[in-house]
Amino acid sequence: MKYRCFDHSTETISEIGVGTWQFGGDWGSVSETQALETLQAAVQRGVNFFDTADVYGNGRSESIIGKFLKNSKEKIFVATKIGRFPIPGGAENYTWDHFRQHTENSLKRLGVSRLDLTQLHCIPFDYIRSGEVFDWLHRLQKEGKINYFGVSVETTSEAEYCLDHVDGLASLQVIFNVFRQKPIQKFFKKAQDKKVALIVRLPLSSGILSGKMTHTTRFEPQDHRQYNRDGQAFNVGETFSGIPFEKGIELTEFLKQHIPQGWTLAQMALRWCLDFEAVTTVIPGAKNATQAVENVRASELMPLSGQLHQILERFYQERVEMHIRGAY
Numbered sequence: 001m002k003y004r005c006f007d008h009s010t011e012t013i014s015e016i017g018v019g020t021w022q023f024g025g026d027w028g029s030v031s032e033t034q035a036l037e038t039l040q041a042a043v044q045r046g047v048n049f050f051d052t053a054d055v056y057g058n059g060r061s062e063s064i065i066g067k068f069l070k071n072s073k074e075k076i077f078v079a080t081k082i083g084r085f086p087i088p089g090g091a092e093n094y095t096w097d098h099f100r101q102h103t104e105n106s107l108k109r110l111g112v113s114r115l116d117l118t119q120l121h122c123i124p125f126d127y128i129r130s131g132e133v134f135d136w137l138h139r140l141q142k143e144g145k146i147n148y149f150g151v152s153v154e155t156t157s158e159a160e161y162c163l164d165h166v167d168g169l170a171s172l173q174v175i176f177n178v179f180r181q182k183p184i185q186k187f188f189k190k191a192q193d194k195k196v197a198l199i200v201r202l203p204l205s206s207g208i209l210s211g212k213m214t215h216t217t218r219f220e221p222q223d224h225r226q227y228n229r230d231g232q233a234f235n236v237g238e239t240f241s242g243i244p245f246e247k248g249i250e251l252t253e254f255l256k257q258h259i260p261q262g263w264t265l266a267q268m269a270l271r272w273c274l275d276f277e278a279v280t281t282v283i284p285g286a287k288n289a290t291q292a293v294e295n296v297r298a299s300e301l302m303p304l305s306g307q308l309h310q311i312l313e314r315f316y317q318e319r320v321e322m323h324i325r326g327a328y
């Protein structure tokens with residue numbers, strides 16, 4: 001495992017982390033035992049970065065991580081999120097009282113005295129622009145409840161706005177993968193210049209970039225890949241990166257022709273993300289130990305060749321970009 005600087009000075013985090021939304025539901029069921037085994041397998045191979053949120057399973061994901069931390073000797077950097085609990089979008093979510101109470105709840109579930117990183121969880125752009133939420137985050141920081149704060153965004157405009165206007169911003173969490181390449185031109189350089197860490201979500205485009213899915217693949221009704229596949233429940237970009245499922249399968253078939261020998265498509269997809277210096281960590285959401293181990297190995301692989309990068313850039317421009325739905 002290789003490590004990258006989180007705050008460009010002392011804190012280093014593994015370049016592959018584990019995203020844990022799937023431990024809270026919305027991806028079919030994952031038992032607590034399975035979740036703990038997944039975290040253990042990743043940590044044994046050098047992972048020291050977990051991403052979670054208070055709203056994942058109404059606290060279940062954070063509680064599982066809390067249990068893991070209690071029995072682990074390793075120092076793990078846990079990034080959580082605030083702003084969508086209990087129901088995303090409600091005005092009552094964006095008050096000082098809410099921020100303080102929900103921070104206390106996250107601390108309790110994780111069993112720590114200070115949160116390593118709190119990220120605003122895809123809150124409406126108007127609340128980001130109003131700026132008050134950042135006053136509250138600064139206040140929580142002064143009170144010693146949180147160490148860093150960042151923003152998880154849905155669009156490149158939100159990312160650019162935060163980079164330009166938010167004092168003390170430590171990180172941005174963004175959708176970035178072979179199907180979603182716009183961030184490279186829009187804000188990668190600025191993030192590097194401003195020393196803001198980039199946390200990459202959907203690196204496998206909800207699993208489709210593992211190459212295992214076919215036209216006959218079916219998902220459980222409570223899996224967002226079933227109930228949000230066309231954006232019926234929340235931002236369409238969070239599911240398959242906004243690409244219609246059937247189109248995603250077709251595009252993946254093209255990618256399979258370019259997998260370096262001995263690799264899996266998941267590893268090629270993760271390695272592609274890691275090849276960008278602006279990226280600090282990539283957080284695939286492993287559901288079991290086998291997936292976690294396969295994903296971690298991307299860190300040990302060679303960067304993709306320049307020629308393959310060019311093929312994938314053209315692939316995105318000529319065959320993918322026009323199919324992305326939703327604000328991006």
Ligand SMILES: NC(=O)c1ccc[n+]([C@@H]2O[C@H](COP(=O)([O-])OP(=O)(O)OC[C@H]3O[C@@H](n4cnc5c(N)ncnc54)[C@H](OP(=O)(O)O)[C@@H]3O)[C@@H](O)[C@H]2O)c1
Nearest residue numbers: 019020021051152201202203204205206207210284285291
């Ligand atoms: N708004 C936000 O801030 C936000 C939104 C989304 C995600 N996130 C974060 O990002 C994390 C990653 O989730 P994501 O949505 O970005 O999805 P992703 O990582 O692109 O895909 C994750 C899914 O792909 C499958 N998978 C993972 N590794 C695999 C492998 N090696 N081989 C085959 N299949 C594999 C698993 O599902 P199956 O086995 O069931 O196919 C897994 O649940 C989340 O857990 C969460 O922490 C944050």
